[in-house]
Amino acid sequence: MNIIDTKKDKDLAIKKTVEVLNNGGLIVYPTETCYGLGGDATNPEALKKLMQYKKLRGSKPISIAVANRKMAEEYVDINEMADNLYENYLPGPITVISMSKGKLVPPVVSMQNSVGVRYPDYLFTLEMLEQFGKPITATSANVSYKSPPYDIQQLIKDLPKKSLELIDLFLDAGTLPKNQPSTVLDTTLNQLSVLRQGRVEFEDALVKNKKIEEIKTKTPKETIALGEKFAKEYLTGHQPVVVALSGELGAGKTQFAKGVGKALGVEEVVNSPTYTIINEYNYTEENKERVLAHMDTWKLQEEELEHSGLIQNLEEGNIVLIEWADKFYQEISALCDNMNVPIYKVVIKYLSLEERNIEIYG
C-alpha cells in the first residue's frame, strides 16, 4: 500500500501522482470537502477500474475535477450561468453541470450528455491537477452506500481488501474538516439564452400582428384591471382562445391572469402556475360551467408541452392563459393554427420597480 504525506513532501507527492495517473492508476486525494477517488478522466481503462471500486452506482455519472477554468473549457461548454459560477464562486465546494464538448465518455458523461465539473478549493490538488494537465475523476473515495471519508487511516480500515487493492496511491493530508459534500448546480436547464431566443422569435412574430392596446400601468392593481378589461372585451364568448403572456420574472403575468379570472367570475385565488404547470379554474357563463386554464412553460421541456393538458383544454373550448409563452412560441402558434384557435399576445415590460408597459396584440 502506497501512502504519501502531502504535507511532508509535496513535490514528491505530485510527481508520484502524475506517474500513477499516467499509467491509468487510481489515487485517493484530499479536497475541501472529503477525500476523493481520482483516475484519468480521459482514460477508459482508468474509468473501468474506478467503476470496479464504486460498483452499484446504477447509471449515475461521475464528476471530473479540473485545475482551472481553462481546463474545464476544453471539455464542456460554459454558458452564461456557468460563467457566473466560475467567476464568482469557484474554486469552491460546488459541482457545476455543463454540456459535454464530446471528448469524454461515460461514466463521466451523463445520459443527457452533460458533465459535472468540480474546481476544488484545495491548493495541493489544484497544483497536482495542473501538473497532470488533464481532468481526473471527482467522486468521494468511499465505496457505494458508505459515508464519505475524511481520514485516510479510517478509510483504509473500512475498505474491503478487494477495494483496497484497486488503489495505487493514497495522498494523506491528515484529517480533513467535515465539510458537506459539494452543492450540485445544473446550468443546462432553463438557460437564459433559450428564453432570450424564444423572446426574439416571439417579438419578430408580433410584427405581423395588430396591436390592439398599449398601456402603462403604475401598480399591480392596474395590471389586474387591464386583464379584466381585456377579458371582457376579447375573451368571453370567443372560446377556445389562447392568451400568450411574455415578460421577465416579476413583470406581472400572474397579475394580468388574476384580472382575467376576475372578469370571468373565478372565485378561487388565481396564483402562479409555475410549479403546478396548469391550474384549471371553474366559472359560470350564461348558466354553463366553464373552465379557465392558466399554465406556465417555465419548468417544461419542449416534449412535455403536449402532455401538459394544453390540447385537451383547447379541445374542450376553454380560455387558456400561458405564462412564458415566448419560450415555446413556435410550438404554441403552430398548434393554434392547426386547431384554428385565435391567439392573443400580451407583452409586459418593466419601466420601473412598479410601472409596466403592456402591449396586447390580436
Add this chain to the structure above:
Amino acid sequence: MDNKQPLILAFDTSCDDTSVAVLKGRKVLSSVVSSQVDIHAEWGGVVPDIARREHEKNIPMVYDEALKKAKVSIEDIDYIVATYGPGLAIDLEIGLNFAKDLAIKYSKPFIPVNHMEGHLLSGLLENSKGTAFTEDVEKVKEGEGLEELFPAIGLLISGKHTELIYVKKVGDYLKLGQTLDDAVGEAFDKVGRILNFGYPGGPTLTEFAKKGKSGVIEFPIPMKNSNDLNFSYSGLKTAALYKTKELREEGRKDKEWVYDFCRGFMDAILESLVIKLESAIQEYGDVRSVFVGGGVFNSEEILREIGRVVRSYGLNYLYPAKEYRGDNAAMVGLVGYYKIQLGDYLVEKEGIEKVDRVPRLTF
C-alpha cells in the same frame, strides 16, 4: 397491540417523483421515491423533469422496491391508499389507477387521499421502530391523547404551496390563508435564477444566506400590513430583481454582495412567515400545536426559526423527519391510517372504480 395495526400500501404520483410506501399503522416500514437522491452521489439526483416524471415506467419498480424493503407481499397488505389530488391530471392518473387496479385485483379496501393533508399530518409519522421524529408526538400514545394535540395550526410551504390551515381535529380542516401569487419555494428558486445560480437555485440561496450579514441588504416584508392570513411573494421577487440590477450596475462583483443579499432575502421570507403564523396563533387562541410540512422545511434554519416562535407560545411543534418534508407516499399512507380509524374507506369494486383524480383538490 402492534399486530393489530393495519398494514398500509400508499402511492403518490402527484408530483415529479413516483413514490410508494408501506406503513404499519403510523410506522413507516419503507418509503421509496423514484429520483431519491443518494446523499453520497455526486449529481445523480439532478435530471430534467421529463425523465423524472415518467411515472408509468417507474411505478412497477418503485412498488416492488417498497414491498421488498418492507419485507411484505401484496397479500399481506390490509389497505391501499393513493393520492387523488392536487396535481397534474396526467400524473395523478397513473398512481391512482395503478392503486385502484391493485385494490380490485387483491380485494383490498381502498382510500383516496389529499396530498396536502399528507404534508399537514406528516409530523405524526414514526420510523420503523415506532419512534416519532419530534418529542411532542412521543407524548401521544396510540389510541389515546391524540386529541391533546388539537386544535392546531398547519403551515405548509413548498415549491407549489404556501398555506395556513386550522385543524380542529384530524379530518376537520379550514383553510385560513394561502399565497396570492408565488409559493415560498418558488420565490426561492426564482430569485436563485435571478442570481444565476443554476438549478436548484433555492437551496443554494438558503446555503449562501448562512454566510451573509443581516441588515446589509434589506427587502420589504411581504404582506406585513395586509390584515389577513394570506401570503404574497411576487413583490419580493420584483424587489430582488431590481436590487440585483442595481448592484450589478454599480459594477460590483456578485460575490461581494451575494451572501448579504441572500441573508436579507431569507430574513424577509422568514419574517413574512412568522408574522402570519403569529397572527393565526393569536386569532385562534385555542390552538395547542403547530404542524408544519413541505419541502421548504428542508432548510434547517426555517424549521428552527418557526420552531422558536411556536415554542414561545408554549405550543407543541410537529414536523417530519427530513425524508418526509418533500413529496413522499409515507405521509399519504398516514392519512389513510387515520381514515381507517374513522371508517372512511371503500370496499365495493364499483365505489373504487368511480374514484377520479381532482387536480385542484384543496382543503
